[in-house]
Amino acid sequence: MSALEFIRCRKPGWSPPSDTKIRIRRKAHTSSSAESRPNETRFILAIFPVWKRVFLWLSVSSGKESGNERTRNLDTATLSCIDNGIYDRQCDLWWSDTGFSSLLQHVSNPWRVPYFQRVLALEGNLEPKGKLLLDIGCGGGVLAEEFAAMGFRVTGVDPSEKSLAAARVHASERGLSIDYRTGSGDLLPFGNESFDVVSCCDVLEHIHNWDVVIAEVARVIKPGGIFVYDTINRTLISKVLFITLAQDWSFTRIFPPNLHVWEMFIKPEELSGVLDRHGFRTFDIQGTKPPGNPLKMVMAMRKYNRGRITAAEFGKLVGGSIAGPNIDVNYMGYAIQSA
Numbered sequence: 001m002s003a004l005e006f007i008r009c010r011k012p013g014w015s016p017p018s019d020t021k022i023r024i025r026r027k028a029h030t031s032s033s034a035e036s037r038p039n040e041t042r043f044i045l046a047i048f049p050v051w052k053r054v055f056l057w058l059s060v061s062s063g064k065e066s067g068n069e070r071t072r073n074l075d076t077a078t079l080s081c082i083d084n085g086i087y088d089r090q091c092d093l094w095w096s097d098t099g100f101s102s103l104l105q106h107v108s109n110p111w112r113v114p115y116f117q118r119v120l121a122l123e124g125n126l127e128p129k130g131k132l133l134l135d136i137g138c139g140g141g142v143l144a145e146e147f148a149a150m151g152f153r154v155t156g157v158d159p160s161e162k163s164l165a166a167a168r169v170h171a172s173e174r175g176l177s178i179d180y181r182t183g184s185g186d187l188l189p190f191g192n193e194s195f196d197v198v199s200c201c202d203v204l205e206h207i208h209n210w211d212v213v214i215a216e217v218a219r220v221i222k223p224g225g226i227f228v229y230d231t232i233n234r235t236l237i238s239k240v241l242f243i244t245l246a247q248d249w250s251f252t253r254i255f256p257p258n259l260h261v262w263e264m265f266i267k268p269e270e271l272s273g274v275l276d277r278h279g280f281r282t283f284d285i286q287g288t289k290p291p292g293n294p295l296k297m298v299m300a301m302r303k304y305n306r307g308r309i310t311a312a313e314f315g316k317l318v319g320g321s322i323a324g325p326n327i328d329v330n331y332m333g334y335a336i337q338s339a
């Protein structure tokens with residue numbers, strides 16, 4: 001990255017001349033969730049204390065930004081800020097007690113694994129034993145191992161060879177057989193209609209052409225197959241939490257610089273629009289239960305930042321790792337490919 005690009009990465013608001021812009025047009029959003037918020041908000045304002053009002057204001061004001069139809073301009077400088085090389089450089093952190101990627105095990109898994117298990121076993125009417133599951137962007141295997149433990153025959157794919165090496169070691173230590181392959185989500189090295197289930201978790205927001213990844217999911221999944229995902233919503237509150245507090249502010253930082261680029265976060269209506277276009281019927285969407293007092297969250301981040309608590313202790317302290325209706329920050333869901 002050049003010095004100039006580095007400066008741009010530190011200033012996400014920078015905008016290049018219009019000829020360098022990549023225009024990504026998303027499908028019109030007809031859901032009424034954004035429009036229905038003001039009534040809920042008025043009711044909640046009447047009963048909630050001040051700090052909750054601040055949280056609500058952040059999510060409501062960011063909801064207004066999208067409108068019913070949205071044209072998104074992502075410039076090449078913004079896209080180049082994302083640092084996916086971190087998964088090679090810090091490949092030893094996946095299964096450690098500290099470090100950014102160990103949070104997937106201790107903060108994300110308690111929230112998403114029981115949800116996916118319920119979706120796949122009950123709503124998808126799927127008996128995992130022997131069914132073929134592809135985990136796109138599997139990294140060190142934090143989620144792939146959970147799927148294997150449920151009984152799926154799991155294939156994991158990721159561009160980071162070093163993360164895959166860590167994943168292979170850990171799976172064999174745990175006695176799990178998982179087929180790990182090198183590859184990218186936008187060019188999957190598999191034939192058409194190969195998998196019963198495809199998962200892509202905490203990955204789409206790292207890939208500039210995530211809509212091509214969805215096209216690839218549609219190609220490799222069997223008719224009637226289930227796609228499960230989680231990602232991060234692009235709201236003001238996610239900007240404060242994931243970028244300002246978790247990444248930029250040295251007092252609370254728990255992620256390395258440029259792990260996330262806020263402009264690359266994905267609104268649920270953008271994702272469901274692309275899924276629709278590729279023949280999926282989208283079903284449920286769940287978020288995380290909002291953490292308690294935000295001050296508690298900031299102090300937990302501070303402690304993790306200083307190395308005073310482990311990822312497991314951090315997960316317990318923030319206590320937001322339960323599925324809930326609030327999709328303003330993280331959300332997860334599933335979609336079924338038309339048979």
Ligand SMILES: C[S@@+](CC[C@H](N)C(=O)[O-])C[C@H]1O[C@@H](n2cnc3c(N)ncnc32)[C@H](O)[C@@H]1O
Nearest residue numbers: 087104137138139142143160184185201202203
């Ligand atoms: C936050 S980690 C998520 C790991 C795992 N899915 C989980 O939830 O535990 C993001 C992963 O996406 C991978 N990744 C980055 N670019 C990718 C691409 N083009 N295709 C597939 N995976 C990609 C990274 O190497 C990294 O392992």
